[in-house]
Amino acid sequence: MPVFRFKFLLMIYFLIHACISFAEDKNDFVLGAGDSIHITVFQNPDLTLDTRMPESGNITYPLIGLVNIGGLTIADAERKIARALKDGGFFQQPQVNIVLVTPGNQISILGQVSRPGRYALDTPKMRISDALALAGGASPTGSDTAVVIGTRENKPFRKVIDIASIFLDDKQDDNIQVIAGDEIYVHRPPVFYIYGEVQRPGSYRVERSMTVIQALAEGGGPTTRGTQRSIKLYRRNSAGEVVESTPSITQPIQADDVLYVRESLF
Structure with missing residues (x-):
């Protein structure tokens, strides 16, 4: 096959493929609030309209006035406008084309x-x-x-x-x-902090329904010098002040809590 003929057939293939894709887009894309559209009628430049879809879905189009095309596919909107132009006695077979300029939905x-x-x-x-x-x-x-x-x-x-x-x-x-x-x-997940006599001090994600004992386990548990009986909890109250307390092992962990595992005295 000559090279020129091959290139010509290839160009025709891509053109057909592009037309099919465009037709599929028209069938699938639903017009909604904020969409910028360009409407034309073949051989009637006076009916060209550039507009942005309002929330109501109503646009004002020349000759036919208010028409609701919100919630319609582009192809259905074209048919609705064409039918209105025909029913109004303005055209026999109007060819309406709508191009989506900028999607707003x-x-x-x-x-x-x-x-x-x-x-x-x-x-x-x-x-x-x-x-x-x-x-x-x-x-x-x-x-x-x-x-x-x-x-x-x-x-x-x-x-x-x-x-x-x-x-x-x-x-x-x-x-x-x-x-x-x-x-x-x-956002980033909430974290708590643990330091002192623990195997892996640092910051960790607060899991759902996490308790103090589970937070301690996340840090690897106490070292040989630490004990879970000497844990201190530092938590910021509603006034923004950091309050120290001695929590129970079943007390829930909150975001930004700080746990300090102290050294055992015995």
């Missing part, structure tokens, strides 16, 4: 996740667990909780979600729906 997932960034909402009813899955979930350095910031009913919205409890404690009500413009942040 995106969320930001930040912090300690595997793949932080901006993600398009694949569905208008995406839950926070599904959204975090888009970013690969929390990284090994990530917390069990996520903070969701956005707006609801034109008011600032902020909610701290315990992701693990959704599955461990069946708190499905906390698996809230995320919407366009939401920001999800996963």
Whole structure:
């Protein structure tokens, strides 16, 4: 086969593939709040419109006025506008084309996740667990909780979600729906500190329902010179003051607790 003919056929293949991909995108992408779109009608430049989708999904289009295309795929929105132009008696067979300039139905997932960034909402009813899955979930350095910031009913919205409890404690009500413009942040996990007569002093992650004895085990336990009977706990109170206490071994550990294992006197 001549080289020129091969290159020509290859170009045709990629052109067809691109058209198929574009058609699939039109069938799949759902228009939502914040999407910037470019609308044209073949051989009618006066009907060209550049607009951004409002939350209501209603846009004002020449000749037909208010039309709701929110929640429709691009292909369905094209058909709806074309049908309105035809039913209004303006055209026999209008060819409407909508191009997505900038997707607006995106969320930001930040912090300690595997793949932080901006993600398009694949569905208008995406839950926070599904959204975090888009970013690969929390990284090994990530917390069990996520903070969701956005707006609801034109008011600032902020909610701290315990992701693990959704599955461990069946708190499905906390698996809230995320919407366009939401920001999800996963912070570093809470840590406690242990030092003194322990095998491995340092900072460690506070696990769920962790107790003093479990925290001591995380540090490798007391050295031959230490004893669990002489543990001191240093915890900051609501006033920001550090308070010293002698905890029981079953007392829960909190974020930023400091455990000091003292040397045994005997």
